[in-house]
Amino acid sequence: MKAGLHGRKSRYVKAGLHGRKSRVVDEGVDALSIETQLDRGHKWATVEGYDVAAEYTENVSAWTGKARPQIDRAMDDLIAGRIDVLWCYALDRFTRRGARMILEIMDQPASVRPWIIFDHEQMNTRNDAYRLPLIMLAEMALQYSDRLSKNVRSTFHRMRESGDWTGRAPYGTRVRAGTRKLEPDPDTWPHIMEAYTAVGAGVSLRAVAVMFNERGVPSPRGTEWASRTLWAMIHHPAYEGLQVAYDGGKPYAYRDAHGHTVRAFADDAEALPADLVRAARTALSGRSFDMQGKRGTASAELTGxxxxxxxxxxxxxxxxxxxxxxxxxxxxxxNPATVQAHHVEPMVREAFLAYVTALDPADPDDLDTWAEIATRWKLHTDPTIVADNREATRAVTDLEKRLRRLRDDREAGLYDDDPADYARRVRDLQDALKDARDNAGDTGVVNLPDFAGMEYEELSTGLMRVSTAERRALLSSAIAGVIVNRAPRGTQRFDPDRVRIVLVSGEDIRR
Ligand SMILES: [Zn+2]
Incomplete structure (x- = not known):
């Protein structure tokens, strides 16, 4: 037994406090903060001389219509006797089940009825006189909540129509302070640009993901970059500056009542250029297999x-x-071949390790092989080089063609009256060609990959520590192909002779 503040004798009562967070919306909900609600509850408990044994706070607003498990927990505790009385800030914060919940409580005999105090209404469940008002108020609260929910939905609709961004800003963008318009986020927007540019230049999503992961580029969810993340990014209308709507969680460009797309970027904010977006999406449409439904296949160590x-x-x-x-x-x-991964993968790793560690980075005889390995490795580690290279190679071909045409023209007598002009043109083209060839990396210098010259143990450990995607890239830098024969009918045991491993040097390893 202990005395209350006002000197009243009161038995030891364990009280629970219930509060629900609400959000201030345009319609002007009475949105007393949860702390303020609970403060009031604590004051009440002090005045009554009760001990606060539990607090139940709902984080979900009334109008989202989502389940609120805290009130269920409070009712369970009340029925199980873990608390004797439940204090609630207000009836409309208490239940979304309306009159039904109050009826269930009030229909029980007074002696076993859950004891609930509704502070705002100054009513409680112990007094039968409150039965009807509580039922009515609970039902009214429910209707108000439903109406509010509708209002909020139409508010969202209006915002969408006007291009206001209602959700979280997509990766690479942010909501401009003081507005509801998007703008590029200077920290992450460059990655968006880079992804679109690379994909548009023909680099695979997988290669971009590998590149981003290796450079430690922060991903939207803080996890590793994956093809599907990039695929979704390339198809997200927000990067074109457009308002989105969702269909089954997938964003698409929102269209207003007139069928027009709606701009979501601030007027002076620059979205991705349309041709960049088009190039990236066109490049992907040709090989959607890269990401869809084939995760297991695409991520296997020896795919390709x-x-x-x-x-x-x-x-x-x-x-x-x-x-x-x-x-x-x-x-x-x-003769369709099949081979168990746990048989073939270790064989190929072993071949790779034996082959690469036997090559000497300092031996001129091995230089050609290293050049080949280095090129193949580069394709995986830095796809931008591939894109640049493709561009540079195209320039070389282009210049060679022009040079040929110029010579044809001279053969045809076009420069008979001005041989000096011809000489000048040839010289210009040859200079340009030399630059282009340098640019395309035709320099004859081999940049050895990081793993050149590693000891067996070191490379072996490294090989098993990297991701499957990186392991695949490493293996395929030195292994040109693995050819598998079909097992003879009826054989159970794996025969390594069915597997032929071809190295980049063209040598053929058979056990
Ligand atoms: Zn086949």
């Missing part, structure tokens, strides 16, 4: 390296084995 001896086609990893892709797709293969 394995070939079926029966048809010469690729093998895909499905489940625990690599199988002839054509056969899987129902295309005819005279």
């Amino acid at each position: 390296t394995m070939h079926c001896q029966g048809c010469g086609g690729p093998m895909a990893r499905t489940g625990k084995a690599y199988r002839c892709s054509r056969h899987i797709r129902g295309v005819h293969c005279p």
Whole structure:
């Protein structure tokens, strides 16, 4: 027994306090903060001389219509006797079940009825006189909540129509302070630009993901970059500056009542250029297989390296084995091969390690092989180089063509009256060609990859520590292909002789 503040004797009562957070919206909800609500509850408990044994706070607003498990927990505690009385800030914060919940409580005999205090209404469940007012107020609160929910939804609709951004700003953008318009986020927008540019230049999503991961570029969710993240990014209308709506969680460009798209970027904020967006999406539309529904296949260690001896086609990893892709797709293969991943993958790793560690970075005889490995490795580690290279190579071809045309023209007698002009033109083109060739990396210098000259142990450990994608890139830098023969009918045991490993030097490893 203990005395209350006002000297009243009161038995030991464990009280629970319930409050619900609400948000201030345009319609002007009475949105007393949860702290203020609970403060009031604590004051009440002090005055009554009760101990506060639990606080139940709902984080979800009334109008979202979501389940509020805290009130259920409070009711459970009340019924189980963990608390004797539940204090609630207000009836309209208490339940979304309206009169039904109050009826369930008030219909019980007074002696066992859950004891709930509604502070704002100055009513409680112990007094039968409050039965009808509580039922009515609960039902009114429910209707108000429903109406509010509708108001909020139409507010969202109006905002969307006007191009105001209502959700979280997509990666690479931010909501401009004091407005509801998007603008590029200077920290992350460059990654968006880079991804679109690379993909538009023909770099695969996977290669971009590998590049971003290796550079430690922060990803939207703080996890590793993956093809599907980039795929979604390339298709997100917000980067064109457009307002979005969602269909099954997938964003699409929102259109207003007149069928027009709505700008979500601030007027002076620069979204991605339309041709950049188009180039990236067009590049992807040609190879959507890169990301959709084939995660297991695309991420396998030897994807792209394995070939079926029966048809010469690729093998895909499905489940625990690599199988002839054509056969899987129902295309005819005279001898579809299958091999368990746990048999073939260690073999290929072993071949890679033995081969690469036997090459000497200082031996001129090995230089050609290193050049080949370095190029293949580069393709995986820095796809921008590939894109740049493609550009540079195109420039070389272009200049060679022009030089040929110039010579043809002279053959045809076009420069007979001005040989000096011809000489000047040839010289210009040859200079340009030399620059272009330098630019394309035709310099004859081999930049060795990081793993050149590593000891077996070191490279072996490294190989197993990197991600599957990186391991695939490493292996395929030195292994040109792995060709698998079909197992003879009826054989159970794996025969390593079915596997042929071809190195980039053209050598062929057979056990
Ligand atoms: Zn096949």
